[in-house]
Amino acid sequence: MTLPAIFDGHNDLLSQLWADGDHCGASFFSGRTGDISLQACRAGGMAGGFFAIWAPGEKAGAPDPMATYRAFTPIDVDKAHRVTMEQAAILIRMAEARPDAIRLCRTVDExxxxxxxxxxxAILHIEGCEGIGADLAELQVYHAAGLRSLGPVWSRDNIFGHGVPFNFPASPDTGPGLTEAGKRLVAECDRLGVLVDLAHLNEVGFWDVAAISSKPLVSTHSAAHALCPATRNLTDRQLDAMAERGGLVGLNFGVAFLREDGVKNPDMGVERMVRHLDHLMAHLGEGGVALGSDFDGTMIPGWMESAAGLPKLVAGMQAAGYGPALIERICWGNWMDLLRRVIG
Known part of the structure; x- marks a missing residue:
């Protein structure tokens, strides 16, 4: 079969460009080292996705690259506001400079x-809303600038709720859920047509969103807790609730969320990713599963190397007996169907 176009549920290119001081995104076009570059995306068939803004906290020393991270302390709010704006500007500048190569999209038609x-x-996404105040004024501005997706929290607490830590093995039921400000945020996102991402919420927060939002329940980059009991993964009960609402999960490529042992080790076969896809489809159906790589934000399997390696995942699906129509849905169509129901 012809390799399908791929729409990806999550990448961290913007935060990496920001950290490198590349505030115009020039290295994306010139072949930067990392998971995402224009050359790698074109080689791998990646034709679009969610481009995340993420404000890093202060580093507490060099972590073990093979270890699973644990808990994270809150970030300075003033820094978060500045960094959020600066990273949004990077994507806007990239789209203005090279509309032949990348476009900031607000609708499925775009x-x-x-x-x-x-x-x-490119869909503009905020991962952890420390750059938005409780009065939601910044949300209105970012929405006008093109924001169409956000996660109220990353894996650290903020004024909107409680993030799930990166623990293994453990339950995602790790503490309180959304605050009153968080509940207002979800309601306003529903009104505006902004997708609310469940990826880094703990389980109580998940159920809070389910109670408040009338939209499909979506996790842009997660995997199955039954196969890898990391707190960042979704339990079967959560998956069943998402299925009832016509929701979707983008499969996370992070090895620590896919391996049975939860170890951050890139030595993992494509078959393990297919097992997660199978499990997710068993609960969500063929229309409820897509891809959410977390490129440039996690350790991906060694054989993939970068976005250029996406055809190897497609080959793994083919080897497992997935037909062309199902592969196209997982790679592109399911995200389009979901986005049309949420952002229009």
């Missing part, structure tokens, strides 16, 4: 137009 033109279709 995604389709970008694909037709051969440009990457």
């Amino acid at each position: 995604i389709a137009a970008a694909r037709q033109a051969g440009a990457m279709a």
